[in-house]
Amino acid sequence: MRGAWTSARVRAAEEPVLAATPEGALMRRAAFGVAVQAAELLAEHTGAVSGRRVALLVGVGNNGGDALWAGVFLRRRGVAVTAVLLDAERTHPAGLGALRRAGGRTATGTVAAAALEHADVVLDGIVGLAARGPLRAKAAELVEHVSAPILAVDMPSGVDPDTGVTSGPHIRAERTVTFGARKPVHLLNPAVCGSVHLVDLGLELDSPDVYALDAVDVGLHWPVPGLADDKYTQGVAGIAAGSSTYPGAAVLAAGAAVLATAGMVRYVGPAAEAVRAQWPEVVATGSVADAGRVQSWVAGPGIGTGSEGRDTLERVLADGVPVCVDADGINLLARSPTLFDARDPATPLVLTPHDREFARLVGDPGSDRVGAARRAAVDLRSVVLLKGNTTIVAAPDGRVLANVARGSWLATAGSGDVLSGLVGALLASGMDPWLAAGCSAWLHSLAGELAARGAPTSASGILAAIPEALRGIRVQQAHREY
Template identity: 40%
Template structure:
């Protein structure tokens, strides 16, 4: 199975000049055997260049940068047939082993001007025909923006206030930001000397950050070309990296970005130029970034809509600003791990019991998916009740207790005190009589303080009267259409503001579904998860999410955190599945892998 592919090109003339100016590099880059083989030629440049290309291609195949391993730990050798192959030792070998790489294929070639190496990393076939590729990771990598704790998110207006409150002069903040951009650029490039960078700079502080970074890069041997964003050509000059410092998070209007040259990387400063910093929308063409570095805190435009899609790898640089006033945060894996309690040694099933009231004729799958997800997330006991009786097989671990077809609220309320959480609404239907039963149960659960997830048809039943039935122990989980039924208006471009407004109006926790999931509390606190992707756009995954949140509530997790943590678990479980053909049941099957990995992140 191919686990990675790396390709690298080396300009022979440039490489020859570098070696002539810095002959000590030969010993630094190449092993004794490699040096001995190359120096048999009167001009060893071609042999040195293809070997250097091979070393860089190996690092690319493993997805790591220069510095992850010593150059001598990646050696080009020749087998008994004279065919070039690779020998890895030390840190390089350890990295390969961690990634399940068991072998390599290498091809070397050159012309009069270019040397090239192509590397293929091979490993055992690792896939489950039922679940998806085993090579997928349950959690984001530790350095990912959502791999750690909570990351503050502030609006452009809030960021301006934070800037103004800083004791340092703006020139010092620009200097710090420019340093962070320069370091990010060098990391992307895998080095500085001889690299070519185009800096696209506007007239504001975003452009000032870019200009500061440009001067730092020049000092380290980078060939820098400065281009004024207002006068940019249609196609940017050939380069290894474009630094997009044209316009920042306060940009309004429309701007068509120039075209980046083929094969180059793009680093956005603060946000890809042209993206609205408040809501992530864009008007015009945007330079899609391979990475975006922002300062002190994320902005909503980094994590919403087109902004998330165009930002590439997100990073926040600490430049000494105080962001403790932020009321919105991005959810990371370590934060979720800290929220989920460990099971006590004397735990029993009734300490985390969930009652799922769901399903109807033709919609029995909703009850099955919801209850299955609750069990897999850690509910000790799951009861499933369907008015009129379940019309589909339920998970064997669930306890089936049928309800009468009509006037079933009384039976639910009679036994509700035994449960730690209630999930209601999935697949129940929207007949008037059913709506009335749902409203009775939700109102009583609220009055008794039973944490409750209301989803799907339950949301339709509550409608714009939602505030009469719910409280801060209730989690509402609408998609855009259901949001409109609750709020009397569809969500707009500022999804954070809209979710927060509905939470305040209703008094409940509101989870607004989408590519980025926004979870808001009545006190104004907001948590955002970017864990999910388009794989979850399939029938039944919403039922799975409701069951996950119900289980977290039953385990004692605070409702805001249960909703946000549930969205994170849901997204990461989906990310373990096939990129095409994922079904809701696959997400349930992957939940234990995500939960198990989270245990290693607990403080």
């Protein structure tokens, strides 16, 4: 897993390293890493490094100093470097002096605009970790003159480092070089960061504030049958979903559980005929009481918010096995919080709301979706999977995982029903609920991308792409092991 740490924790971890290192040494190490990536970017876009032009957008403080020292290293490779100073009086003095001695130039006013317009690559050294809010007017005006690829120093300016939120003008980088550790913005809003490259500064940091999975992580944890497994040892997932009005929710959730390699899927509800017609391997009955033994439940998609749906949810929560609650189930919990009392507090519970369902349940998540999901997980003693283009999975113990969707193909009716079926299958296998939710979100996104292939798709298409997605992660895991 990749990890990211908040700006406050990174700054605290830097202090002992800075105290034990000669003055300026860490900055020069960081800047050298920036220069290496800037040279690669030049070569990619122009076919050469020497003789090309780089402009530095230089703010005050150490972030500007990093950019200036990167300019020094680029000058040594024959790059023409012009530093556009946003505040000449407060520019990092050592970095500015070194750049001038190396033959770099500085620019303001119309000369600065021309330097930005004619640059082959631009380095964003406007603000660093301490800054909050959008770019100020002067910086935003200068950025308007940039058409070249931008390399961000540590993080794109104008983006919140801890939430990834943009509230106004900001940098959109093609590449970012960060120092010491990734920050949450790199995982929460990769669209503004581009590819992220880490320069190791020897920081001592413990558990990350935000995690992100990759294909190998998901492949490593996804359950596959062993030689001694049978349908029961692989896990039996129960699906309480659908109604006469919404039979499709049951078909999609049950199908996802089947394709996710649950050993057996039991369905309860009014849509049994539709489920059996599509998935003959599913054992379908009319009620939770008649379902037989399961290792997990999925409850909520399409069950309605009337008394029948409420009774179903209450029985499922009281069954003593891990439960994933989605859609109408979340609305029922929001309307009748006493339903939570049906569940033994020690029984794992995964809630999968989108933003509006989350608002009904605990209030508007606001811009800090990580903080909102983390608080809700603690308050509700549940794993909370807050859906969105960046899905947040928070556990009651404080762990947070972020999964960024591959496009917007999942924004289609029934997509959430597929996700809940995946979660239910992994819960039935005995997987840690936080990891089960995270792996499901990751695979769900991949299936959406595979189903779409550059064009809009449907929940049925996403469902059908699950086997291909699973084959893909297994292949990547095998290659890594080999």
